[in-house]
Amino acid sequence: xxxxxxxxMPQRHTYSAEPAPGxxxxxxxxxxxxxxxxxxxxxxxxxxxxxxxxxxxxxxxLRDRWSIAVxxxxxxxxxxxxYLLREAVLPPERITAVETGACPHTAIRDDISANLEAxxxxxxxxxxxxxxxxxxxxxxxxxxxxxxxxxAQIFIIDVASGDDIPRKGxxxxxxxxxxxxxxxxxxxxxxxxxxxxxxxxGRQRGDLPVLFTSLTSDDGVREVAEWVTGLLAxxxxxxxx
Ligand SMILES: Nc1nc2c(ncn2[C@@H]2O[C@H](COP(=O)(O)OP(=O)(O)O)[C@@H](O)[C@H]2O)c(=O)[nH]1
Ligand SMILES: [Mg+2]
Numbered sequence: 001x002x003x004x005x006x007x008x009m010p011q012r013h014t015y016s017a018e019p020a021p022g023x024x025x026x027x028x029x030x031x032x033x034x035x036x037x038x039x040x041x042x043x044x045x046x047x048x049x050x051x052x053x054x055x056x057x058x059x060x061x062l063r064d065r066w067s068i069a070v071x072x073x074x075x076x077x078x079x080x081x082x083y084l085l086r087e088a089v090l091p092p093e094r095i096t097a098v099e100t101g102a103c104p105h106t107a108i109r110d111d112i113s114a115n116l117e118a119x120x121x122x123x124x125x126x127x128x129x130x131x132x133x134x135x136x137x138x139x140x141x142x143x144x145x146x147x148x149x150x151x152a153q154i155f156i157i158d159v160a161s162g163d164d165i166p167r168k169g170x171x172x173x174x175x176x177x178x179x180x181x182x183x184x185x186x187x188x189x190x191x192x193x194x195x196x197x198x199x200x201x202g203r204q205r206g207d208l209p210v211l212f213t214s215l216t217s218d219d220g221v222r223e224v225a226e227w228v229t230g231l232l233a234x235x236x237x238x239x240x241x
Contacts, residue, residue, distance in 0.1 A: 038069070038129035039235040040119060041228060042108065042150035044172055047138025049158040050182035050215055052080045055133050057221035058228060059089035066130040066232060069094040069122040071115060073107055073137040080135060094126055104137025105144075112149040119149070130232060141170035152231055154224070158183040159192040166200035174204045178211065178227055185214040 043051045052072070059068055068090060072080035074097065081097035084090065096118045100107035107115055119132050134150055136143060145153045155176035157165050160183050166173055173179060179201055187194055194212065201210045209227065214220045 036236070036239040038067075038119075038123055038132045039152070039232055040132045040134060040150040041231070042134045042136060042145035042153040043156060044108065044136040044139065044143050044145060044153060044176070045156035045180075046140060046158075046161065049138070049156045049161065050180075050213075051135050051138070051156050052083055053215045054154075054156060054180065054182070054213070054221060054224065055080075055135050056084060056087055056089045057215055058133065058225055059084070061219075061221055061225040062131070062228065063090060065229075067126065067128055068131045068133065069096070069126050069129055071096050071098060071118045071122070071132065071134045073098045073100050073104055073115070073135060075100050075104060075137050094122065096122060100137055104139045105142070108134070108136045108143065108145045108149060110146075112146050115149055131228070141165070141168065141172055144171045144175065151235070152177040154178045154180055156180045156182055158186070159194065159197065160186045160190050163192040163194075163197050164200075166197050166204060169204050173201065176208070178209050178224070179205060180211050180213055180224060182213045182215060184212050185216050 043054060045051055055070055059070065062068060070084060070090060072078070072084065072095070074080055076099065078097035078099065081095050084095050085092055098107060098114050098118050100114070115134060119134065122132060123129050134145070136145065153176050155172035157173070157179070159181060166181070181197055181201065184194060186192070198210065198212070211223045211227065213224060
């Protein structure tokens with residue numbers, strides 16, 4: 001069981017995080033045997049914004065249709081993986097914890113070897129995986145995933161941490177393939193102006209999508225799940241044949 005054997009950050013070498021030419025993951029769409037590899041989606045964002053809750057909700061919504069596995073990153077613990085196991089969102093062999101032991105952004109952007117190992121191990125042990133979700137350890141607004149690790153990234157912020165966050169920008173907010181603004185249920189309690197957040201996010205991101213979620217409602221993750229489903233459909237077309 002993966003929690004008993006967490007993947008720790010090797011100190012021995014640094015993986016080149018240079019994106020392959022032609023777009024995310026372009027250099028390695030297929031596995032060595034020629035079969036289609038899983039689509040890898042990273043979920044980043046500040047501590048407490050709702051990354052683990054989003055991963056759990058996505059697994060519940062998508063697991064009957066797609067074959068899914070998850071990699072979590074915590075600095076010193078395996079709490080997020082433990083939560084996902086407790087909630088039984090996936091069978092235990094599909095959940096792997098990486099203990100980063102350092103700044104969380106390092107493990108998803110600079111030395112991604114432990115995360116890559118974890119993803120590749122899941123692909124080997126869970127046949128015909130369609131999707132691997134990689135949750136980053138909570139970080140600040142500057143953390144983004146290496147394009148050598150994931151094919152697409154979702155950045156999650158929440159309304160309770162201040163409605164001026166979209167205006168502040170940073171690479172997660174401006175460049176993530178999808179920006180999720182979570183905990184809309186709390187907006188009335190913290191005086192967050194969702195209209196201002198939407199227009200600030202739009203200004204920062206141009207045509208890139210923004211979704212508002214509240215994971216306290218039963219189908220709160222539906223639009224994010226639809227976005228991921230669209231990605232999976234395009235991924236299958238791209239890797240067909
Ligand atoms: N009210 C409310 N709480 C939420 C929502 N999403 C997550 N939470 C809570 O926020 C806390 C942090 O969520 P978590 O997913 O662990 O955040 P992470 O650190 O980004 O992984 C937990 O107590 C969640 O139950 C939401 O949409 N609304
Ligand atoms: Mg988490």
